[in-house]
Amino acid sequence: MTTVSTLAEVRPDEVMTIAASRLLEDGKVMFAGIGQPLVAAALARRRQAPNLTVVLEGGMVGIHLLPGELPASTNEMRAAVGAEMLTSATDIFLLAQRGCFDYGFLGVAQVDAYGNVNTSLIGDPDRPKVRLPGPGGANDIISMCNETVIVTNHEPRRFVERVDWITSPGHLTGGDSRQRSGLLHGGPSWVVTDLALLDFEEESRRMRLRALQPGVTVEQVRRATGFELLVADEVSTLDPVTDDEVRLLRRLNGESDD
Amino acid sequence: MTTVSTLAEVRPDEVMTIAASRLLEDGKVMFAGIGQPLVAAALARRRQAPNLTVVLEGGMVGIHLLPGELPASTNEMRAAVGAEMLTSATDIFLLAQRGCFDYGFLGVAQVDAYGNVNTSLIGDPDRPKVRLPGPGGANDIISMCNETVIVTNHEPRRFVERVDWITSPGHLTGGDSRQRSGLLHGGPSWVVTDLALLDFEEESRRMRLRALQPGVTVEQVRRATGFELLVADEVSTLDPVTDDEVRLLRRLNGESDD
Amino acid sequence: MTTATLPFPGADTLDARLELEGRRRPREPKTMTAEEAIAGFVRDGDVVAVGGTNHARTPMALLVEILRQRRTGLAMSRPLTCYEAELFIATGMADRVVTSWVGIGHGWGLAQVLREYVETGRIDYQEWSHLGLGLRYRAGAMGVPFLPTYSMLGSDLGRRLQLVEATCPYTGQELTAVPSLNPDVALIHVQRADVYGNAQIDGYELMDGDVARAARRLVISTEELVDTDILRRDPARTVIPGFLVDAVVVQPMGAYPHECYGHYLADEEAFTHYMERVRDHGSEGAREYAAELVAHADHDAFLASVAPERLAALRKDAEGMMPQ
């Protein structure tokens, strides 16, 4: 795992997906969305977590993840054929509410210092500048899964002090505010970016830098973050991505045949 | 329908089942229990109501009703094979709660002047003299179906002023008491016995004699009723059971092969 | 007692039940054309629940027939909404959207027409969580005016929707109270049904079992009309009992250009065709596309306008993916 990839042009999104996939433990259950989360799951299944069960919001449980044929939607044939169970879309979220899912994975348009996520709108909620797709399953995932991993490019416009709209609740205003809102479970545990791995400080629940992607400095992360970032006492460096990981990732994405 | 049966020994329970079956209209949906209700349904399906849909508490919808092979339980293979839909036991009652079922049919250990039904216990609820099977689906059926037909032998020990225990709510203490309890739908509409057909007077919601089985007198019905019975201004006489009905009933019950 | 007012129809299961009691749907043949079904069961101002999600089992033939007959003041309700809603917004037939997500997929990104109408404040856009909308349908299906859930707690969704809390009378725990939704009409596309409306869905049911139960009026379209005995062979697959159904429209490829599990994949070329128009002409492009669709006499005429080998390929690919 410590062999630096010698492959030309490892892209930032590849580094991020690989870092996210490494968080997934074997035997667990992951509520995945389309795109990066699903690729991270497929990667983990072929490496450290062959018994990871992947669940989709369309009601699929234990889906097949074939290289080059990952589904383009959580609600389509490719996502369902080969699943171990198909249930209704509502019932899959009720399993989340019961506490059956170890991980949720979310992308964001904005995330704030307390891990609150916005995928709904930019600007004034009454007359948004940009109307975005909305929560889909994200509000439920971060409210109900045992922990939620946020995966996103690290940019100041995404990392903001307060999101314009809380689509999906993180630690709200920090401290025990999430619990006080009635959300007694889960919440964001990790934020994985192309620059770093971050968590949330135990007391304040503010985002905290824990580890850097190889070659990245703390200052770089600070500059890419639009709020005052906590930094752990010891900031480690993540293992560099390996040739094996990158090759496998590209094969899963249908970008190569080897 | 006015030909008197010439068959020897038409039993009181046969007269009652036939009278109940005549209430069932074509195209409707009936929540049936095992025994008399199911036989009444099978009879109606072969006579005036070929498009009657029969539902069972085991989750079966649109069941087959084969002569001599009527199921002995609402939760067994014979009740399920040939059904048009199988769903969960809870979901079948939720369809009742939604308002999908035209008729429920109930038997009773006791029924009172307001159509409250007891199938739970005789005596003191804290230390019953006789512990009976309990509601099964009956509480839900009478609470949720659009109307409920009570079918029972007419005996003073069954027709009591107040039941020992309200297993399944009828019109409670009469008037609008059922509505005031939060039960906004349905309730008992008819009581069919071996002696008579009864309904519930519109204002008081007390049980009222509407029609007599052939050969029965009002006085006979009064004597068989353990509470003061209302009598409609005009009491008619039910059409006598016909040979066809009796023969078909016995064939359905597996008592004859013709 | 304290009661809240909702910004949108809901929590009216009691009325929905009374409507059902007053208008039974007896067991009788219910097959009719899409034209008859829409004329009979879809009215101006309706809350329309659209079956399927995103590009799965979208009841396209029925939706386009609404466009053809024109309705006004519709609300389109669907947990994951695709471009079908944009056709109703752009043509002015819908002024309300109830959803948890809107997107086109297939690499096309944001829904541009919806953006335009929301950002200029021309439609009411009601954003629910996925489970929140799912439980609205479920409450409607169960015949209760609300259900408790953890969904939407702490977020801006519940605040904007003016949702109130449901307090557990045993524990004192406070959860979100989701109000029931009994749509005025639901349109659902299925793989097979009999003349009475007993219907089976293969693959993913999504929310359609609940939508069918919740709906005040229900029109289904089906790939295949089968004898009831076919349904009896696998009754656990019957998701919609006939007594819920008002109309059965037999329409092979009735979800095209969207997909239907086991029958055909979505036609990405059709998405491209639509999105290029929108990219080039904005909502006017969506109106042009809708005009093209309604110019066909019916869905069969629309299908006949597509290259047969393209349709055959979509069917072949879907059939080839099925488990053996």
Place this chain on the structure above:
Amino acid sequence: MTTATLPFPGADTLDARLELEGRRRPREPKTMTAEEAIAGFVRDGDVVAVGGTNHARTPMALLVEILRQRRTGLAMSRPLTCYEAELFIATGMADRVVTSWVGIGHGWGLAQVLREYVETGRIDYQEWSHLGLGLRYRAGAMGVPFLPTYSMLGSDLGRRLQLVEATCPYTGQELTAVPSLNPDVALIHVQRADVYGNAQIDGYELMDGDVARAARRLVISTEELVDTDILRRDPARTVIPGFLVDAVVVQPMGAYPHECYGHYLADEEAFTHYMERVRDHGSEGAREYAAELVAHADHDAFLASVAPERLAALRKDAEGMMPQ
């Protein structure tokens, strides 16, 4: 805020969830003997949810193994209860019953042992409506502490159970609040499962999908152990996902003498055998019958004690009834 106290465990989904978070059930082979499964997952004082109803898919092999190992202070929870509960009452292992109905069926009338114990006040008997108990499981499965329903309003059931009302915060309507039930352990018999516990039920699911989701611990027995690929051919039939399951016991005819849809009918002779003992000796007869059952080393030994042609006939009759 006002909170009510329940006369019985319930409305504790929060605790059930914390227990689940603290004890995950990773995907790994979970096959074991009934002896190991009961030893590992059934404890004194448990609320035991028994799968199936009446004489359908009763998890007999697992239940008799509990009798064999002996437990005390059990509560038996099942919507329609048959004689299996009487074995636990008569042997003093269960002192509580949660049900909507108890009866033997097959023309045998009332459950005499249960009558004796209830009428002499020796057990706690909790009578719910059928839907009431179903919604207790469903609330537990949904992870919410209560659900609203019309069930039990106006009757003596809710009054005696000390149920309180759930007020709709939108309409003010008052419904019964049914408290969740997350049984300590559930036992469910299914037609097929893989080593991870992914399980399919043929025919009528009854309440078992909810029971499995609600349970704090879950033991399934299966007629057949199959490769996961077999389940993938018809994934909509998978009612129990493996991540809910603690133990998989492979036990052909595991519901005998009760029925298992598609595999075998109930053995009426066995009912007669039991009921004649009870008729002649009351609850002592039930203890004798239980002693006979536990004298067999395991369920296979019990089956071996039955005339093979009798078992073959039950199987043949069931198979002959299946839709073609």
